[in-house]
Amino acid sequence: MLAYAVQRIIVSILIIILAVTALFVMIQFVPGDPANVMLGPRATPELKEALRERLHLNDAFIVQVYYFFSGLMQGDLGVDLTSNRPVLGILIEQAPFTASLVASTLLVTLLGIPIGTYAAVHRDGFFDKASGVVSVSLIAVPPIVIGLYLILFFSVSLQLLPAIGAGEGFWEILLHLVLPTLAIGLTWIGYVSRLVRASMIEVLGQNHVKTARAFGIPNQRILRAYVLRVALPATITVLGVSIGFILSSAVIVEIVFSRPGIGKLMYDAVISRNYPVVMGTVLASTVFIVTATTISDLLNVMLDPRTKDEN
Amino acid sequence: MTEHTPLIEINDLAIKFGSHTAVNNVTMDISRGRIMGLVGESGSGKSTLANAIIGLLPYAAQISHGSIHFDGRNLQSFTAQDWGKIRGKDLAYVSQDPMSALxxxxxxxxxxxxxxxxxxxxxxxxxxxxxxxxxxxxxxxxxxxxxxxxxxxxxxxxxxxxxxxxxxxxPKLLITDEATTALDATLEVEIVRLLKELQKDIGCSMLFVTHHLTVVEELCDDVTIMHQGDIKECGTVSEVFSNPSDKYTSNLLTCDPSRIEEKCRRLPIMFNLGLKELADPEIDRKRINNKSRPLLSIRHLDVTFRKPRSLIDILTGKPKQRVEAVKTASLDIAPGETVALIGESGSGKSTLARAAFRLVPSEKGEIYFDGTDLLSITNADMRSFRNEMSLMMQDPIGSLNPRIPVGTSVIEPLIVSEKASGLNLRDEAIHLLELVGLSADFVDRYPHEMSGGQARRVGVARALALRPKMIIADEPTAGLDVSIQGEIFNLLAELRESMSLSILIITHNLHVVRHLADRMVIMYHGEIVETGTTENVIRAPKHAYTKVLLEANLQAKYGV
Incomplete structure (x- = not known):
């Protein structure tokens, strides 16, 4: 298990390096010169050249990658071109907003597991049919639309929940999380519940469940240890991957709800060609996604011993 | 309850799947302390009956009338709690497929x-x-x-x-549903003997569901024969097997190749419950001319697999682990000869067959097909040779695309090898199907509309599409009933004679091999340990493993 974990982490680090390198390549093809954007149209060529030199923009991209990672080793991600503050500081300041949104969305998404389980056990019953219709409808609607309707209903009409900003103090922060979380999470509850239902039904028909029943093992125990435990790995893999989608939905949701966070930061940085900040946010989200998939893989190995031997 | 009442009393039981009746008015008893064998072909309702006793019928099944009493208690009146009290305590169950039972x-x-x-x-x-x-x-x-x-x-x-x-x-009752079917012959006999011993120890009753007649003889006291949901016959094993009163039972016993003493080229098969073809003892068989050049000749072949290394192994420079699947194997097959390749699972027999097609790379050695060394030619040249050898898959229904009609599947090899131009493909498909004894209307059928035996015939037809010189059949009758098994082997024997095909059968069923194969090749742990004419190997096995194998194939005790 430990050897597998070490191996998995090495692979994760390689993926991060590859992703950042790929981003440098892509940035080469983006039209527009950051020096122009930052210094304005009236800057002298000498000034622009000096800035390019400082940002290593004239070097081959592989050299830029090298500077980026050697800076990273020393905790230096460069400086925000507009505010001149260190990027790392900005990231540390903004990350908790996004992390709390992703975490609460994941927690809400987990609701799909009991819903799917109940639907599978009471297959073709009213709850199964109803949750199926609702789930598929929710999957079909994009988070931005759900978000706007949530604001209209809960904030504008009912005036129950705040729609804008992130709030201060524990309760305020929680209240401010509700609508953005639902905007992203409702889709995922539907998705996960359908997925859990399908894999539960598959496992319920498997031979080893019949063996367990034939030995009179109590139903609760069968559902927990013989059905859910076998059905869950597929769901956990999807949840690991879903972090990436949740993060990209967060970009939109943070704009819709005017929430601070990595998503909004990334959006603003791309618009203003603020390369150090773009790199910083991409690095942060890559690390985040890779960590999430690594954790889901390790969880899978813990739940299903066969996965380890296949690797 | 007194010791004299039966442990299980089934009275006039009928079980339906929708409108289809799976078990039809069955009445049977299982006595205390005895082993009851429940025999029937697939689809005869024997597993459904076993599932009904333990209360685990599938979702769609419905008991329409009748009753099952266990130890004097009516099982139909049982609630979930009642079942919870007897399952795993008074009733125990061993399922068909050990691979997925845990x-x-x-x-x-x-x-x-x-x-x-x-x-x-x-x-x-x-x-x-x-x-x-x-x-x-x-x-x-x-x-x-x-x-x-x-x-x-x-x-x-x-x-x-x-x-x-x-x-x-x-338990008071142990139910085993085809518990030994998925196992190798050597393992099967070991498990059967173990079951018998344990049953004596515990003193329980046992319901042994199977389609192996010889296993029933070895293990059971009583036997019930089922066919299409009906009970055909019931009695003690010695009674039923030596003096069957029902026609189906006696035909079933006649079809069992292990009960046929003489070597036969044609095995008896059943048709509408009657015997259609009788065994045809080999009288004037054309001897294979062993001096002619062999069609396929494998010389000192080594096949090695490398296990994939983990990242840590690669970083630490640990060498790849190698598994020798086939070790210096040599094998000849003459034109028109039937050779049986026998060995337990993992002995390398399928790998050897695949290596002959170059589907797996060989480490060392030579493979000559019709005089050409297959290991020295290019992949492009290999394609034309592949057309001359056909592989018949183990799982016939699984190897057919469920969404395309059978007629299209059959001519697929022609299209893939670009030999289809100028042919009327529909006529060609009909011709191929007729060759294997299927009528023209099968062209438009889909795989799920056929029985297992018919699907295997389609497998043979597809293997014949390119007019090959040789067919390799991998476990062509695994899981089939004796009668359908006979059909498939008779078909192969006919084709062998009419088209002078060479056939390599991979199997661990010695009983059919005895009748149909000219020569036997025994593999053990990747090595060919014995080769010889079928008669010689069976009469005087030389290698210790061959002896074990012959011993493990249970012999019929009661003649018909």
Whole structure:
């Protein structure tokens, strides 16, 4: 298990390096010169050249990658071109907003597991049919639309929940999380519940469940240890991957709800060609996604011993 | 209840799947302390009956009338709680497929603890019970197995775990549903003897569901023969097998190749419950001219697999682990000859066949087909040789695309090898199907509309599409009833004669091999340990493994 974990982490680090390198390549093809954007149209060529030199923009991209990672080793991600503050500081300041949104969305998404389980056990019953219709409808609607309707209903009409900003103090922060979380999470509850239902039904028909029943093992125990435990790995893999989608939905949701966070930061940085900040946010989200998939893989190995031997 | 009433009394029981009747007015008893064999072909309703006794009928099944009494209690009136009290205590069950019968995510010990949920004992005591049960089924290194996961055990070991779980319950009735079908012959005989011993120890009754007639003779006291949901005959094994009163039973026994003394080129088969073709003892068989040049000649062939290395192994420079699947194998097949390749699972017999097609790379050695060294030619040249040898897949329905009609599947090899131009493909498909005894209307059928035997015929037709010189048939009759098994082998024998095909049969069923193969090749742990004419090998086996194998193929005790 430990050897597998070490191996998995090495692979994760390689993926991060590859992703950042790929981003440098892509940035080469983006039209527009950051020096122009930052210094304005009236800057002298000498000034622009000096800035390019400082940002290593004239070097081959592989050299830029090298500077980026050697800076990273020393905790230096460069400086925000507009505010001149260190990027790392900005990231540390903004990350908790996004992390709390992703975490609460994941927690809400987990609701799909009991819903799917109940639907599978009471297959073709009213709850199964109803949750199926609702789930598929929710999957079909994009988070931005759900978000706007949530604001209209809960904030504008009912005036129950705040729609804008992130709030201060524990309760305020929680209240401010509700609508953005639902905007992203409702889709995922539907998705996960359908997925859990399908894999539960598959496992319920498997031979080893019949063996367990034939030995009179109590139903609760069968559902927990013989059905859910076998059905869950597929769901956990999807949840690991879903972090990436949740993060990209967060970009939109943070704009819709005017929430601070990595998503909004990334959006603003791309618009203003603020390369150090773009790199910083991409690095942060890559690390985040890779960590999430690594954790889901390790969880899978813990739940299903066969996965380890296949690797 | 007194000791004289039967343990299970089934009265006029009918079970339906929708409008289809799976079990039709069945009345039978299982006596205390005796082993009842329940025999029938697939689809005869025997598993449905077994499932009804343990109350685990599939969702769609419905008991339409009749009753099952267990130890004097009516099982139909049982609530979920009542079932919970007798399952795993009075009733135990060993399922058909040991590979999937255990929870893949829990350790063996944990699962054996779970089934002792009735007991008030401490975990330590329960673990001791589990260990004792594993030792009773003669599991090697029983203590270590408790902390293993199912995938770390072989098929035979898993089946031992299942049996250990069943006997740990010390049940009044042990139900086994085709518990030995998926096992190799050598393992099957071992498990059957173990079951018999354990049944005596516990003194329980046993319902043994199977389609192996010889296993029933070896193990059971009583036997019930089922066909299409009806009970055809019921009685003690010696009575039923030596003097069957029902026509179906006697035909079934006639069709069993292990009951036919003389070597026969044609096996008897059944048609509408009557015998269609009788065994045809080989009188004037054309001898294969062994001096002619062999069609396929394999010389000193080595096939090695490399296990994939983990990242850490690659970084630390650990060499790849190699598994020798086939070791210096040499084999000749003459034109028109039938050769049987025999060995237990994992002995390398399928790998050897695949290597002959160059589907797996060979390490060393030579493969000559019709005089050409296949290992020295290019991949492009190899394609034309592939057309001359055909592989018949093990799982006939699984190897047909379920969404395209049979007629299209059959001519697929022609299209793939670009030999289809200028042919009327529909006529060609009909011709091929007729060649294997299927009528023209099969062209438009889909795989799910056919029986297992018909699907295998389609497999043969597809193998013949390119007019090959040789067919390799991998377990062509695994899981089939004796009668359909006979049909498929008769078909192969006919084609062998009319088209002078060479046939390589890969199997572990010695009974059919005895009748149909000219020569036998025995493989053991990747090596060919014995070759010879079928008669010689069976009469005077030389290698120790061959002797074990011959012993393991249970002999029929009662003649018809």
């Amino acid at each position: 929870n893949p995510t829990l350790r063996i010990g944990k699962q054996m603890l779970d089934i002792q949920h009735f007991s008030e004992q401490s975990t330590t005591e329960k673990l001791a019970n589990a260990l004792a049960a594993l030792e009773q089924v003669r599991m090697p290194q029983a203590q270590a197995r408790l902390s293993m996961y199912p995938h770390e055990l072989s098929g035979g070991q898993k089946q031992r775990v299942c049996i250990a779980m069943a006997i740990m319950a010390r």
